[in-house]
Amino acid sequence: MAQPEVVQRVSARRPRPARVRFNRREAVAGYLFISPWLVGFLVFTAGAMIYSLVISFSHYNLATNAAVPAGLSNYQGLVQDPRVATALGNTLFYALLAVPLEIAFALLLASLLNGIGRGAGAFRTLYYLPRMTPLVATAAVFFLLLNGNTGAINQGLRAFGIAGPQWLVDPTWIKPSIVLMQLWAVSGTMVIFLAALKNVPRELYEVASLDGAGPVRRFFSITLPMISSAMFFNVIVLTIAAFQVFDQAYLLFWRDQSNSSPEASLFYAVYLFQQAFRQFNFGFAAAMAWLLFVIIMIVTFVQMRFGNRLVYYEGDR
Template identity: 65%
Template sequence: MSYSLVLSFTDYDLATNTMDPVGGENFVQLVENPRVLMSLGNTFTFAVMAVPLELAMALLMALLLNSVRRGAGLFRVIYYLPKMTPAVATAAVFLLLLNGNQGAINKFLDAIGIQGPQWLLDPNWVKPSIVIMSVWAVAGSAVILLAALQAVPEELYESAAIDGAGPLRRFTKITLPMISPTIFFLVITLTIASLQVFDQAYLLFYRDGADSSAPEAALFYGIYLYQQAFQQFNFGLAAAMAWLLFAIILLITLVQFLVGRRFVHYESGEGS
């Protein structure tokens, strides 16, 4: 990290292994380069779409797994298998599923009378396509939530049931407050992962190296950083981009901690 910080203030020549100091020129370029701002916008939009959906799907999966009594171990293995699938294999599957003409998803939509979009060509559907691919591997978060659900004392549910609380009320008044620290942890980690999104977009749109043919909606910050570092060899600019992303993630995480204190319940009494 220290080396990359030094690198961000230089113009590094890979051929001669020399660094020419340029002051803050690389950081000025971050503001002046429209593709940097566009990639940041794409990344933020993706994060806003992906994090709530991934969290909701993980919670739903955890609730389903927690309700299983017989064969629970088998179901947990089945649910977790997508997380173990290599990213390249997952991308190959989704390239087939999301094909606008022959894809299985559009064929299913046609069967129920809905015309499916061109998932990988229409700019309006590029980010939802990547979100769908991200949700596929949400089992890691589900396992963490499952552990939190199983740690909730059963006597709390029994007392609430005696008082006449229904399933929805028990969920909102007992389950959610008791697992709120885990939800808060996942919000932070999923946000950080979403702001660093790379694999899904690269494998779907840049796997052949044809950057010019990829839609601008798929140009995420991590993709553009990779292009600058390892295709254009602008290592100084790429290092500056990395430090800007670090600062953004740090700021967002601090805001999440400040806001999260109001909603997170801790058994020690901290929070609300």
Template identity: 75%
Template sequence: MSRDVETAPFQAVAAEAGKPRPGHGPRLTARRRETLAGWLFISPWILGFLIFTAGAMVMAAGLAFSDFNLATGEARWVGARNFAQLVDDPRVATSLGNTLFFAVLSVPLEIAVALGLAMLLARVGRGAGIFRTLFFLPKMTPMVATAAIFFLLLNGSQGAINQGLRLIGVQGPQWLVDPDWIKPSIVLMSLWAVSGTMVIFLAALKNVPRELYEVASIDGAGGWRRFYNITMPMISPALFFNTIVLTIAAFQTFDQAYLLFYRDQSNAAPEASLFYAVYLFQQAFRQFNLGFAAAMAWVLFVIIMIITAVQVRVGNRFVHYSGRD
């Protein structure tokens, strides 16, 4: 008997088993099961985004073209009047200028401090986990507690920072009074939570191949040369990501300025401390001018989108991706 005749019954059975049974559809493949599981896992975030972010943005877009009465809940269409008022209000320009100055000053400084701390931690051998925990603890400190601490540290007469400067013969400024030093004082406060950026840099530094440094050392490259030609290109994706994230966060700065200067409504805060998000908050929840505040929010969104697009366009020329040709 030939081999084909012997195996024919088994082939028929296998073919019959492969056919879908009546009333039953085809079974999900492993790839489809993974895809379905992934969508199920991220579905809480998707729902939260649609309800609390996308929904809020759509509602704010409607409020931006209306005069909304919070007491009655009625909205009256006013067209582009709220946006015209943005141009006429000098405090909008002041707050936007303060925010831009803060972003230009804080983002490079936070990048430099975070990268420096990450490079120090990358060299630690024993006890590296302990040091990473200690450096990350300030990130877990509530912002209210951080503001209270820096309110004492930055006191012009009795603050610890100025007392330390006096020990080396330097007269410290009036951090929270002098308009020229108010934004730098908020920058110092923002550095307290730089550990989040530091962790990203630390992970990027750990992924740099050690062989590159060994080869460069054999060729006689010094420390700065290795940093510029090896470290910077290899961690450029993390540097690019942190720059964009910190820039977006800087334009939305609210907590530091509000807790230092605006929590006590009985005292007039200096103009140098008026940030864009703070003025938006005042218009929405102090003056109840929700239409004007919504217009401010959408203008800020457009500004951030433009700046981010420019950063992406410019940054892609300098970012090195190891998997890209």
């Protein structure tokens, strides 16, 4: 008599046909809703990546749309071209300088906004406005601000008896000048930090204050661990963006289509652009793009592998 009961239990666990049909219709509807994105991704992202990988092994002529097989010569050229190493070095130096400063500056602004009571919305809008400024306009403004002779930044430094550097001429200060321009639009990172700070329970600060913890101790013992996931996300996103920096360097130094700009301003994406759209060496440019893709993947993997250990999640005990 036990066997029919087992059969009933097994059959009861099996999904009903109506339920299966409903789940199938729901899945089909979901795929139909995301089909425009899927088509766009397959055509304009995945398809373009595969096509660039193919032409990276050839000498591609845009005018005739003809590709002559070149084997590994383009990738060998990456090693032989000294400007590739220069551009990689400049980009790496910029990333090491820009990412920590952007994180620190964005966290400072978010902390200030988090402490504002009345009028917080107005201040958030004002802080976010630089992000909405067109990059060309921002570059034009900073081109004037960073002028070594008549720029407002050096004039302000002279008021304190400090001789400002030649920001856009001295190779030592070229990359810091681009970092300053990048800090102008750090409000996107600030908004993420502000959202994370809003989610930190106030009770933790109250308990820490009762235990005698000062502001510095509360920041390092409560704030940083509680927003570590947001910081981890921002570090990864900003690092990827730093390796692809292009607009700032191009608008400040390379827009006149001359090779007289200082080598310190030659970033990897700028040199890739020159190879593709000025020298029309698309095969070599595609090889450069894939090298950058591999570098970003390795750096991101290392960050995910080791940085994730420092992240605190609410489910951790």
